[in-house]
Amino acid sequence: MSQRGSAWTSEDSAVVCTERYGSGSIQKYMQHEDGTISCERPHTQQHYRSIRDCFVSLFLPHGFPHSVSDDYLEYQLWDTLQAFSSSVTGSLATHSLLRGSGVGDSSATVTAATITWILRDGTGMVGRILFAWMKGSRLDCDAKRWRLFADVLNDVAIFMEILAPIFPSCFTLTVCAAGVFKCIVGVAGGATRAALTVHQARRDNMADVCAKDGSQETLVNLAGLLISLLVIPLVSDSPWVTYLLFVCLTSLHIYANYRAVRSIVMETLNQSRLSIVLEYFLREGRILSPAEANCREPLLPGLGWQVPVSVGVPLSTVVSSVSHMKLLKKGNDSLYLLGWRKDTGRLAVVLHERARSVDIIRSVVHAEVLHQRSGSTDPVRFSILAETHGLVSHMFPDFHNGLCASGWTTDRNVLDSDDWRANWDTSKEH
Incomplete structure (x- = not known):
């Protein structure tokens, strides 16, 4: 086996091979005088590396960073921050919805609350179907734009749910409208996430990238739930503190979403x-x-x-x-x-x-x-x-x-082409 010229020092003269796993540290295979070969692993920061490797294995795609696009890490960092903000504001909205539905009110009935929830879910389902029918083909073409739209619309829906208890006469209508918005968010957010996964997966590893994205989101939502357990009791009796916290978290949510979407570098042409x-x-x-x-x-x-x-x-x-x-x-x-x-x-x-x-x-x-x-x-x-x-x-x-x-992909595109095709004589007309 040939060596790497001047890259080897005299003390490396017994090295017969090197290897590494993904982007991890290099380990050497040393030849001994008796002809046996042993693996020499780096001794520095072993404990740190073992923790880091465990974290990478749990939450990042196999083979990271070579198995994903160059913009993957920056996008995921900003996406994590926006998901945390959304998780906390979602808990504030849930608190408001439960209060508006009559939790803690002796005059409220379970039947009324159940009907409100059924109407909310039913209108949301109709909205989901209609939005997918009207805009489904456009989501691939403008994945980044629709991704940002979905997150802003989600903030609008949460804001409506927080305000709903203030207007009891319009509570059901407000909750149903917010439910429609959230279902649209589910369609647009889920579809564009799939489009971004296609972009980020570089080794036919879409399932792995999607699964690890789910693990990251689950971890962030868990952290958001823990923070919510501390925050909700503090703001439950003060609507203005709730509104202030919502404004701060929503501002962070929108900014993080913008930075996440802006960091994506798509090579296909829309x-x-x-x-x-x-x-x-x-x-x-x-x-x-x-x-x-x-x-x-x-x-x-x-x-x-x-x-x-x-x-x-x-x-x-x-x-x-x-x-x-x-x-x-x-x-x-x-x-x-x-x-x-x-x-x-x-x-x-x-x-x-x-x-x-x-x-x-x-x-x-x-x-x-x-x-x-x-x-x-x-x-x-x-x-x-x-x-x-x-x-x-x-x-x-x-x-x-x-x-x-320049690095653009031309064998596929997202130019929103319909499927009609015709057949005619292609010889040039003069």
Whole structure:
């Protein structure tokens, strides 16, 4: 076995092999005069390392840090802080709900409290189904934005539950509304957590990353429960102290969530990140790295700019006649048809059945370029469309190569493409 040149000292001359477990300390295998081999482990800080290794084994994925993304640890630290804050404020909300339901009030009935709880759970279930139907496909595309939205909405729901006992006549309505919000939080938070787990798991270890995330959350919630046992008796008779504590913990919760989401560096392209990268490329001639683009990605709804384009729509959404289709194909040798929706006038993309992820990325890039140049009348719009086909055909190969070289993933994307696919003659129309 070859040695590492000058890296070995004279006293290491009997070393025949070194090894380590994950990112742990290196241990040496020494050859003795009688030909036997023994393992020499580091003697320093053995007790500390054994405790550290036990902690890592319990709460971090197997093979950490090499088995997860580079942003994993920073995200988990901020996520732990926000989970602790949410756990304590959740206990405050539970205290208020029990008091509003009549616990401690001799005139309250068990039946009334049970009905309130049933209505709360029932409306929440309906809200969960409707939200998943309306926004389910968008959660993958804007996982970071929806993750932050879910946590802010959770704070709103907790605040409503804390205030509910103050307005007895509206208690049931307030509790039901808060229940709907919390169920929406469950859908958005759970779905985006799954999307982030896909990003963080780098060795096909999604189950392990998810399980260890659950262990971390359980430990944090346990700590939150212990703190709540101390805090609740102190604030139970003072609503204003409860409100002040809620404001402080919620501020910490929102800040920690923002820092957690901001620390994530996604290598897949959604429309916001693609718009940011394309705009910088057209202006500076350079592709932003995933870290650079993620730092610029807006996290709050309504912020940022992106072209309103529908990808993967039915052909009938865009094309109304054979001549219309020929106009869309003029100068076009790609596996998509870019045009305008007949109902709204927004840009839309019809995908060929052989279209792959790179073709979808190219179609959105084309939509961005076309949107910047588009005219107001049909003849002008179709003329500009034909011109942009050549522009994009010339520009996109360099853009795509730059994406790959900068670390972006192009064999998959989160551009919210629908599943409609068409089949047409892809030869270029002149």
